Amino acid sequence: MSYRCSCPACTSHELLNSSYRPGPTITRVNITTAYLAPVPPTSTSTSLASRPFPAPTTGPYYTPNPHIKWIPTPSSLIIPRPKNQQIYHQLSHSAPPTFPNFSRLPPELRLKIWALSTSNPRVIELRTWKPSNPSSPLKISAGPHSPPPVLQVNRESRLEGLRVYQLVEVGVSVWEGYDESELYIPWRYHPKNEFAEREYRVWAPRRGTLHRRRRAGEVLERVMPYSPQRVYLAYDRDIIYLGPEFSPQHLEKFLCTVSPQELPRLQYLALDRKLWLRAAAPHGTWEPLRNSLYALRNRPIKEVYIVPDDERGKLEDQWYYGKHDLILKEPMWNYTFSGRPAQAKTVLDNLGDWFERVWGDGEDAGKGKEIQGGNDAPKVGIKSVRRAGKSLSDYKEGMWEVQKELGDMVAWKMWVPPSTNAESTYVAG
Numbered sequence: 001m002s003y004r005c006s007c008p009a010c011t012s013h014e015l016l017n018s019s020y021r022p023g024p025t026i027t028r029v030n031i032t033t034a035y036l037a038p039v040p041p042t043s044t045s046t047s048l049a050s051r052p053f054p055a056p057t058t059g060p061y062y063t064p065n066p067h068i069k070w071i072p073t074p075s076s077l078i079i080p081r082p083k084n085q086q087i088y089h090q091l092s093h094s095a096p097p098t099f100p101n102f103s104r105l106p107p108e109l110r111l112k113i114w115a116l117s118t119s120n121p122r123v124i125e126l127r128t129w130k131p132s133n134p135s136s137p138l139k140i141s142a143g144p145h146s147p148p149p150v151l152q153v154n155r156e157s158r159l160e161g162l163r164v165y166q167l168v169e170v171g172v173s174v175w176e177g178y179d180e181s182e183l184y185i186p187w188r189y190h191p192k193n194e195f196a197e198r199e200y201r202v203w204a205p206r207r208g209t210l211h212r213r214r215r216a217g218e219v220l221e222r223v224m225p226y227s228p229q230r231v232y233l234a235y236d237r238d239i240i241y242l243g244p245e246f247s248p249q250h251l252e253k254f255l256c257t258v259s260p261q262e263l264p265r266l267q268y269l270a271l272d273r274k275l276w277l278r279a280a281a282p283h284g285t286w287e288p289l290r291n292s293l294y295a296l297r298n299r300p301i302k303e304v305y306i307v308p309d310d311e312r313g314k315l316e317d318q319w320y321y322g323k324h325d326l327i328l329k330e331p332m333w334n335y336t337f338s339g340r341p342a343q344a345k346t347v348l349d350n351l352g353d354w355f356e357r358v359w360g361d362g363e364d365a366g367k368g369k370e371i372q373g374g375n376d377a378p379k380v381g382i383k384s385v386r387r388a389g390k391s392l393s394d395y396k397e398g399m400w401e402v403q404k405e406l407g408d409m410v411a412w413k414m415w416v417p418p419s420t421n422a423e424s425t426y427v428a429g
Contacts, residue, residue, distance in 0.1 A: 068337045070396065075330040114160040117150045121237040121268070123326045126170065127245035128254075135192045138250060139226040140171050143243070144323035147232050164234045171228030173261035184224040192223075228261045235263075239305070239328055239383075241270040244312040248280045248288070255292040258299065269296070270305035270328055270383055276402045286411060294358055294417055300375055304355075305383040306347070308398030315387060328383040331395060335403075347402055350409040351380040358417050 102110070125143035130136055150161035187193055240263060242251070258264045274280045281288050293304070307328065315324065337344060345353075359377035384395055406412075 068335050068400070070333045070335050073330060073332055073334055075332055110156065111160055114150055114157045115164075117157075118148065118161060118164045118234070119237075121239055122148065122234070123239050123241050123270075123328050124231060124233060125241045125243045125245075125326055126254075127243065128247045128250045130247070130250070133192065133194070135190070135223055137187055137223045137225045138172055138253070140250070140254060141226075141229045142170055142231050143245070143326070145231075145326070146323065151232065164237075165232040166234075167230050168233045168263065169228035169261045170231055170263065171261040172225045173228070173257070173259035182222050184222050186224045187226070190223055233263075235265045235267050237268075239268040239270050240266055241272075241307065241326070241328065242275060243272050243307070244274065244310055246272065246275070248275055249282055251275055252282075252288040252292045252295075256295040258295075264299060266296075266299045267302045268305075269301060269303070270307050272310050273306070273308045273398050273402055276306060277405050279405075290412065290415055291418070293355075296378065297359060297375070301378045303379045303381060304351075305381050306399070306402060307383050307385050308402055309391065309393045309395040310385040310387075311393040314392040315390070324388040325386070327386040329386060331382050331384040331399075333396060334382075335396075335399065345408070347406045347409075348380050348382070350406065350412070352377075354409060354412050355380065357413075358415075 102113075105113075122145075124145065127141055127143055129139040129141070148161055148165055150157045151165065152158070185191075188196055190196065242254075254262055275289070278284060278286055278289075296304070305328065315322075335346065337346075355377040359375075382399065385392065
């Protein structure tokens with residue numbers, strides 16, 4: 001008599017897997033305190049080794065071995081809090097040490113200290129906002145954050161900080177269908193904004209050609225895009241994070257536009273878990289995400305991160321609109337799983353191979369050739385988020401959701417970049 005594992009993870013995995021791949025019916029096993037439950041022998045004489053491997057399907061891919069091996073990383077060695085909470089409270093709220101003789105130090109040493117204060121990367125979260133009204137404009141802005149401290153101490157520190165940080169604008173810089181002969185009105189005063197006060201609504205003149213166009217039913221008053229937001233940013237170290245408040249509907253529009261307000265010199269990009277899920281994408285396909293990642297070739301991108309454990313509505317203000325500390329740290333766990341070589345790769349390996357394949361220049365793009373000149377393919381990594389010092393959701397569960405969704409990325413491997421062959425047919429994701 002054979003045995004199989006009946007732990008909750010294996011049982012739920014087999015039940016899910018049975019709905020996507022053909023094979024013998026999986027008998028439901030009652031989960032008991034014993035993790036090994038006997039399995040009755042099969043009535044057929046055909047052995048499992050002689051059975052043909054199930055044909056590949058177009059449904060979601062699941063690894064054949066549900067036993068994932070989670071490997072702790074060096075960042076998991078966290079110093080625990082002292083048992084005496086009163087002592088911990090006194091240490092955490094004590095006044096920071098001061099050095100009143102700092103101004104007497106040699107200028108060279110002071111400048112080195114100011115430069116060291118800018119070494120830590122900052123995380124700038126971007127959010128999108130667009131009302132349900134189809135006439136309303138799209139707003140892209142940075143979440144509440146503080147300017148770099150080095151820019152606020154004194155004149156000397158500010159001058160040194162401006163060597164690293166620059167003031168950039170974040171927003172929508174491309175006006176779709178712009179016509180200088182048309183009238184553009186801000187949304188807060190636009191007549192189609194039902195929340196605008198009537199006494200402040202702006203209407204176009206009703207005479208001549210304008211009056212005839214209005215009576216013909218055409219849209220006369222166009223909406224002016226929102227003003228961009230200014231942010232201090234160091235491209236060579238800061239991470240741009242498209243978090244849970246960044247809608248998947250606008251991912252392609254933002255990353256495929258290389259204009260001054262869409263961060264053309266972006267080097268480090270982090271994407272929230274939902275931006276990697278096909279179900280959340282427009283029309284439920286991989287095309288917007290693939291096009292967005294491929295458009296990063298137009299930027300000097302170096303690293304792309306997956307953030308699997310962020311979630312909205314977990315802080316005190318429920319929507320974390322208030323200013324708070326936002327940190328992306330190295331994860332406490334990495335994972336591997338066994339299987340056939342083509343299927344045992346993690347999502348990091350598959351994404352890395354995909355970037356290498358499509359990162360060629362010109363006619364070499366998408367053909368798997370070595371990159372000749374230009375930027376190297378970006379590295380793919382994982383980051384774990386902390387908001388106000390808190391972990392918001394389960395890291396392992398979120399990362400496994402991304403792994404199951406992307407799977408072996410067969411559809412990605414057959415995808416042809418749009419710039420290499422305009423007449424090619426896209427592979428449905």
